[in-house]
Amino acid sequence: MSTFVSCSTQILSATGFGGDESMGVSMPNLKVKPVDPSHTFTAWCNSHLRKAGTQIENIEEDFRNGLKLMLLLEVISSETLPKPDRGKMRFHHIANVNKALDFIASKGVKLVSIGAEEIVDGNVKMTLGLIWTIILRFAIQDISVEEMTAKEGLLLWCQRKTAPYKNVNVQNFHLSWKDGLAFCALIHRHRPDLLDYSKLTKDNPIHNLNLAFDVAEKYLNIPRMLDPEDMVNTPKPDERAVMTYVSCYYHAFQGAQQAETAANRICKVLKVNQENERLMEEYERLASDLLEWIRRTTPWLENRTTDNTLVGVHKKLDEFRNYRRVHKPPRVEQKARLETNFNTLQTKLRLSNRPAYLPSEGKMVSDIHNAWKGLEMSEKGFEEWLLSEMMRLERLDHLAQKFKHKADIHEDWTQGKEEMLQSQDFRNCKLNELKALKKKHEAFESDLAAHQDRVEQIAAIAQELNALDYHDAASVNARCQRICDQWDRLGTLTQKRRSALEEAERVLEKIDTLHLEFAKRAAPFNNWLDGAREDLVDMFIVHTMEEIQGLIDAHEQFKQTLGEADKEHKSITALAQEVQTIATQCQIPGGIENPYTTLTSIDITTKWSDVKQMIPKRDQVLQTELMRQQSNERLRR
DSSP: OHHHHHHHHHHHHTTTOOHHHHTTOOOOSOOOOOOOTHHHHHHHHHHHHGGGTOOOSOHHHHTTTSHHHHHHHHHHHTOOOOOOOOOOSHHHHHHHHHHHHHHHHHTTOOOOSOOHHHHHTTOHHHHHHHHHHHHIIIIITTOOSTTOOHHHHHHHHHHHHHTTSTTOOOOSSSGGGTTSHHHHHHHHHHOTTSOOGGGOOTTOHHHHHHHHHHHHHHHSOOOOOSOHHHHHHSSSOOHHHHHHHHHHHHHHHSHHHHHHHHHHHHHHHSOHHHHHHHHHHHHHHHHHHHHHHHHHHHHHHHOOOOOSSHHHHHHHHHHHHHIIIIIHHHHHHHHHHHHHHHHHHHHHHHHTTOOOOOOOTTOSHHHHHHHHHHHHHHHHHHHHHHHHHHHHHHHHHHHHHHHHHHHHHHHHHHTTHHHHHHOOGGGGOOHHHHHHHHHHHHHHHHHHHHHHHHHHHHHHHHHHHHHTTOTTHHHHHHHHHHHHHHHHHHHHHHHHHHHHHHHHHHHHHHHHHHHHHHHHHHHHHHHHHHHHHHHHTOOOOOOSHHHHHHHHHHHHHHHHTHHHHHHHHHHHHHHHHHHHHHHHHTTOGGGGOOSSOSOOHHHHHHHHHHHHHHHHHHHHHHHHHHHHHHHHHHHHO
16 A cells, blocks of 8 residues: 555645645654555545435445546535436546546646546546545535634644543644544534543543444444554554544534534425425525526616716726625525525435426526626626726826816916016116017017927827817816917917017117217217307407407307307207107107216207307497497597
């Protein structure tokens, strides 16, 4: 049998429970002849097969045609396997075993190195490996204690149940069970009425083991799976055999097993036909209820319409999650219960040699399967549509937020820009101030050009929102239109202001040129006027005719320059008048102020008028003095 252990270890390692190392047990490096688990595995199989009214005698022979193997799987899983092939040819047997292997694989068990041909050929190593795999999956794997693995959980369960008992220290699934006290402790813990633990001693292991095995078989419906002599005489009992047998204790004592046992006891009291009728009625009721629920639910799942808002889709998503979390799970359980009841009913009828149950039209298991499949297809389609719609609307919402953000920034930037561009602030500016305004406007034009890209982005986002059928596209379009209209107005106003500034600059430069020319010509003319005024009012004292005649000649020469002076005066005042005319026409109140001189046209005109008025007076004074000197000259003669 040493060959079996190494091969079985390889096979079982593929299931996740192979070998001592994978089972979490550290074994000493001793060469010990292993115990054959065939007896234990055979007893375990028969404990289930007898529920179907059959059993096996030879584990490597009785499973070769696959029929009892499939029946075993149906009993322990409460599920129906595909219909077996009843032929006696080798290929029929292989087909049956393959159906069994496929069923095991469908339960999440990875079968490595186990093939149908080996089982059909009666390969004892492969057969035992397969049965151990089945035991692990259907008897041990589902054991859960504080989220531990199956083996660790089963060991912890044994430790806790036997902790109060003297001479019991469960540390593993081999040596800890040799004296039989651990088995007796488990039985006494749950059924103290079945044995008196206080009378047991560690020194009589054969008695202890026989007592436990007999009580378990008689009262707990657990068949003998271990041999007391093998347990005692073997240095290390087979761990797989002990685990298999102990797992039967676990299932026997658990609440579900107790409930099932109670149900079985009740079923034994009730008449078989009454139970079958009840199962039929329950099946009809469950099938009708489930099919009606599917009929009501499917249209809701096939409704792929929303109000085109993210809020609406989130509401649908919440409804779908509620469906998945609240409404569907009970229906999944109902469907499983329905199928289980159907299989149970058919098994009962078959074991009772009764005709198979045929549900009402439209309520066959296949009908329910097809309806459920259609429901799940609708559900999958609904979920895919919902997620797609959510992504679309989330993108739309992101685009809408992006549109709003860019529009807000743009509108904040344009705040007051129209008023600024329409301002007539340049009307009262001096030339240097106007040039500063012009440079400021040039900077604004650069800023405006830079914002062109933002406006184009806003328009592009609005266009994309329309293309994606955004629910509030109307408000987006209205805002986008306002922004574009305002942008056009800003462009027009910018051009107008630029033209106005350039025109104002041209005018002010013209005025500045006139001012400069006025200043250049007014200053010397003003000096001449001041000198002329001084000369015309200058007092003089003469004593001779020659002196007065000299003054008169000088005055006459001065008067001869008045023509040129008058021309200069007119030219200067014309410059001032031109400035005044331009300023009035162009509405530039500050345009008449000359930055180059404090002299004004009025000053020049006033002084010129004074000079013209003073000339006749000077003539008269000089003539009077001439007459006086002539009189004096006659007196001197």
